[in-house]
Structures are given as structure tokens and as C-alpha cells.
Amino acid sequence: MVPLTTLDYPGQLSCVLFCQGCAWRCRYCHNPQLIPPRGSDEVDWPQVLAFLQRRQGLLDAVVFSGGEPTLQDALRGAMDEVRGMGFLVGLHSAGIKPAAFLKAVAGADWVGFDIKSLPEDCRAITQVEGSGEANWLSLEHLLASGVDYECRTTVHWHLFNPVRLLTLAQRLNARGVKRFAVQRVRTARMLDPQLPSVSAQAEEAELWAAMGEMFPAFELRG
Template structure:
């Protein structure tokens, strides 16, 4: 595998999970912190067998699996097998996704317990973050959100705040009518980025990010801030 499955007590809140990374993505976010996954779009039979063996050997130590990447829904038939393996062992399942695959989301939604969707920017302003994305991005993401909500699956939407790519008004705009259970604003980290120029960008001050969140006018019931300095902070809810 490009990245080995990883233990985490953070990726599924309140649960010990095994995070399974899949290669490939249909976006090219400038700040992507897993750029090595973009080089190889394939999930080989060897990769699949390795993941299944890793899950099997860790059943007694985890509460959940997290399907992450990359974009897991590029490999929907393969992740169906991982989901079945997890559910057969009474594990919870969380999906990390960019929201661009409503049809694939619908195929697995009944077996999901939690979805974390990355909302990169206001839905008509993805050009700020990535120069590769579907023309119907806004429609696809809204469809995906509706599918998740219609099935009463917990939905967390999250945005990485990158100075010079986003402004405080962008966060207000994208959260104004966002229908999710939790919104998390994530501090940009400049250690590993797809666009090497971003390594020169300063990480935003968490107090600045907190001020953005405290001024939001939104009906989202829970608002959080994730930063290197203070971890995952509850701002509202």
C-alpha cells in the first residue's frame, strides 16, 4: 500500500479505529497532505488482501474502520468488501469523502455510521483550491449531502483554512446553508503539500480561526476547530 493502515483514536471520535487509505482522487487540492496517493490511482489485489488481513488481525483492538484516502469511492466495489468485513464483526464504519460521488454513496449508505465530507470552499469557488474538478461539483455535493441526511447518517463537514486561498467570508458563505450535524474548521499545516509553494505559507493562528467560527451565522448545531496547538476544540454545541 502507498500508506499503511493506521491506528487512530481521533479519526472516529470516541472510538479506536483503523484508518484504511485508498489511492487516487478526482481533485488536486493544492494543500493535499497525502500527495503520494495521487501518483497511483490503482488499488491492486495485493493491496486489498493486505487491508483485509490488517483488519482481521486487529478486530480485538478496534471499534471502527475509517475509509479514507485519496477518495475511497473511486474503489466502491472494493470498499464494499471492507465494509462487509467490518459489519460481520460488529465494527462501526466511517467514510471520508469529497462528496463528488452521490451514486456510489447511495450504494453503501445503509452500512455507514459516520461520514466526514471535505467542503473545500464555497461550492461555486472550487477553483480557489484545485484546478481539477467536475463542472457539476455543486450539484454532486448537494446530492451527496441529501443522500446522507435522508438516511440519518451522522455527517461532519470540514474545511481546511489555507491563508491566501480562503478568506473568512468564504467560511461564512459555505456554512450559511450547509445541512450537517457538525462543522469543523481545520488549521492548514505546511509540512507536506501537493503544491510546494504552499510550504512557504504560514499556518493560520488558531485564535484567528476561532474568531471566524464565533462570528458564523449558521444553523449547524455543532462547530469545532482543529489545530496543532489545541487539538479538536468545541466552539458551539
């Protein structure tokens, strides 16, 4: 749990709850300790609620992150409980389980959606068959929901190239995505030790300029 942040829910003071477990194995994952279904630093839900009760009037929002929060059967109930305490509800997700994602989105005020890549390229990143189809179906659910959102893609240049990234941006634009961020990978700690620690690819200003013209809101991070 991160008790206070201004980074994880745009414009709001928030607390981040990291949900344990993820079914994908993204090679550049910088939180590999959250992948197993059980962790060593778990906090009981009653403890979380007690903390949030003390923060009523001080925090604006609670963000459910991971791992992949939609793998938690109790997620939607927890989101509703937090909303009942007067907090806005944020969700960070890659939409691993589209049906569960759809249910969770209905309880969220804002979603930070992790679009991995073009659907045909997802397996090279997640190491899981069918991940591209799930990722993009969940994107369709998100866009149809009317919930405020941001789409973001993590880029390691050994898993992407500029042409594929530009194609991804074009396809997102065609789907109606309005807010898109590119996140340069954090190479200090990654799940795959064989992945080079330096994301070695010349980044040309023309690429970012072209992508920026496609979206009302575009941001390059890292």
C-alpha cells in the same frame, strides 16, 4: 494503513485504510502520494483482512479514507465484509462521485465529509470543473441518509477569506448541518508548490464565535 488511532472515528478505537487514487487536485492536499491510481506501498486485501481478524475485540471501527475511497469499485463490498467481522464502519470522503458516495454511505456507520467550499468556489481549490456540484450533491445525499456524520472544511487563507468562510457556514446551517469543523491547513507538504507555505490571514475570534453559534457542534482544529 494506520493500525490504531483515536482521531479518525469519534469516540472509537479505529484502524484507517487509505484507498489509493483521487480525481481532484486540491492545491493544499497534504497526501499527494495518494492521488495516483496506483501507489508504491499498497497492501493486498487478504492481508488487511488477516490483520483485522487479529484485532477483533481490540478495535472498534475501521475507517476507509484516501485519496477518495468512493473511486474504488470494490469499496461497498469491502465495507460490508468489515461490518460482518463486527467492526463499525467509517468513511472519509468528499463525495467526488455522488452515485458511488450514496452507495457507500448506506454501508457506513459514520461519515467524515470534506466540504471543500461554497460550490461556486470549489474549482479554485480542486482544479476540476464541476467539483462544486458533485461535492454539494453528495452533501445532500449524506444529510438525507440519516447516517451519523461530521462536515469539515480545510482552510488555507490564500484560497479562502473570512467572508466566504462565514458564508459557507451560513449555507451549511441553512441545509441543516449540525456538526461542522474547520481545519487549518497543514502547510508542511502540499500538492501545489506555488501555494504559499504560510496561510497568512489574521484570524479574528469574532469569526469563530459567529460560526460556533450556528451549529450544535463546532470545532476549530490545527
